[in-house]
Amino acid sequence: MTSGFRLMAVHAHPDDEASKGSATMARYLAEGNRVHVVTCTGGERGDVLNPRLADDPRVKSDLVDLRRQEMAASRDVVGYEHTWLGFVDSGLPEGDPLPPLPPGCFALEPLDVTTEALVRVIREFRPHVVTTYDENGGYPHPDHIMTHLVTISAVRAAGDPEAYPHAGEPWQPLKVYYDRTFSRAKLEAYHDVLVTAGRESPYPAWLERRADRPEGRITTRVDASKWFDVRTKALLAHATQIDPDGQFFALSSDEQATAWPMEDWDIALSAVPVAEDENDLFAGLGTPEEADTMATATPPAKMVVDDVVERKES
Numbered sequence: 001m002t003s004g005f006r007l008m009a010v011h012a013h014p015d016d017e018a019s020k021g022s023a024t025m026a027r028y029l030a031e032g033n034r035v036h037v038v039t040c041t042g043g044e045r046g047d048v049l050n051p052r053l054a055d056d057p058r059v060k061s062d063l064v065d066l067r068r069q070e071m072a073a074s075r076d077v078v079g080y081e082h083t084w085l086g087f088v089d090s091g092l093p094e095g096d097p098l099p100p101l102p103p104g105c106f107a108l109e110p111l112d113v114t115t116e117a118l119v120r121v122i123r124e125f126r127p128h129v130v131t132t133y134d135e136n137g138g139y140p141h142p143d144h145i146m147t148h149l150v151t152i153s154a155v156r157a158a159g160d161p162e163a164y165p166h167a168g169e170p171w172q173p174l175k176v177y178y179d180r181t182f183s184r185a186k187l188e189a190y191h192d193v194l195v196t197a198g199r200e201s202p203y204p205a206w207l208e209r210r211a212d213r214p215e216g217r218i219t220t221r222v223d224a225s226k227w228f229d230v231r232t233k234a235l236l237a238h239a240t241q242i243d244p245d246g247q248f249f250a251l252s253s254d255e256q257a258t259a260w261p262m263e264d265w266d267i268a269l270s271a272v273p274v275a276e277d278e279n280d281l282f283a284g285l286g287t288p289e290e291a292d293t294m295a296t297a298t299p300p301a302k303m304v305v306d307d308v309v310e311r312k313e314s
Contacts, residue, residue: 004033005282005291008127008173009080010118010151012106012143013043013089014071015238018078019248020138020179021131023224023231024263024281026078030227033282035080036125038118040147041106042084043067045091048240059240066240074237078230083121087114090142107142111153114146116164118154123168128291129281130155134178134216134266135311145311152176152308155269159300172300174271174285176308180216180264189259190251202247218264220278225261228253270305 159172
């Protein structure tokens with residue numbers, strides 16, 4: 001236990017943690033808090049998205065090990081603690097009709113199995129706040145959807161002494177947030193910076209692809225602009241997954257900070273009231289010691305905000 005708060009971010013694959021909230025994590029670490037990233041799968045079925053590495057012999061020989069090395073490098077950039085949850089990447093099915101998912105993959109694991117695995121990590125690290133994806137996974141990758149299901153299930157179970165009694169002492173996380181990495185407003189702000197500078201913008205095409213996707217609600221904006229350079233370095237550490245010439249890097253870190261200095265979040269569960277225009281994931285929790293007391297209360301703390309949309313397993 002430390003004097004700071006504790007934040008846990010639950011992600012599907014290595015590289016997700018870099019693109020979704022890594023500047024917020026870097027800020028909270030700099031402020032003396034602890035941050036723990038849980039990666040549910042090894043990204044074994046990921047594609048190589050960096051054209052510079054498409055023919056690299058290391059990629060062809062052992063992508064699985066290379067992605068683990070990339071995750072370690074990205075972790076070292078930001079400085080968080082890390083756990084591999086140990087499940088196998090499901091891949092992104094394509095075609096019409098979609099092919100079946102591969103046997104033994106994360107998305108097909110029984111929910112009670114994946115939930116117990118995450119409950120163990122929650123009870124060991126004892127986070128006050130957990131972040132993950134919404135019921136649509138942020139985008140409809142089966143592993144992202146499963147990550148949502150597992151995280152919500154584990155958060156609801158972790159404080160219950162009758163749930164998974166052999167998985168550690170009960171601990172009730174007090175808040176859960178969904179990341180809102182990109183919104184129309186943010187992409188339009190990025191576009192405006194490029195147009196004003198007389199440079200070509202990739203964002204109209206990006207906005208068009210998102211036109212039929214509903215906008216996620218944003219309840220909380222964390223100013224993390226001082227750590228955007230950390231976010232950029234963390235992304236680039238995932239060299240097989242990130243194109244250094246791609247849309248993520250159309251703006252420099254300083255230009256991103258000018259256009260949109262926040263990382264955006266949506267509160268899904270909270271044991272404390274949530275203020276309008278919230279700007280801190282730990283807001284309302286008092287001191288870390290007071291939050292510890294709330295998280296270990298008997299009976300477990302009740303959620304006064306519960307905006308989770310329950311999703312049936314398909």
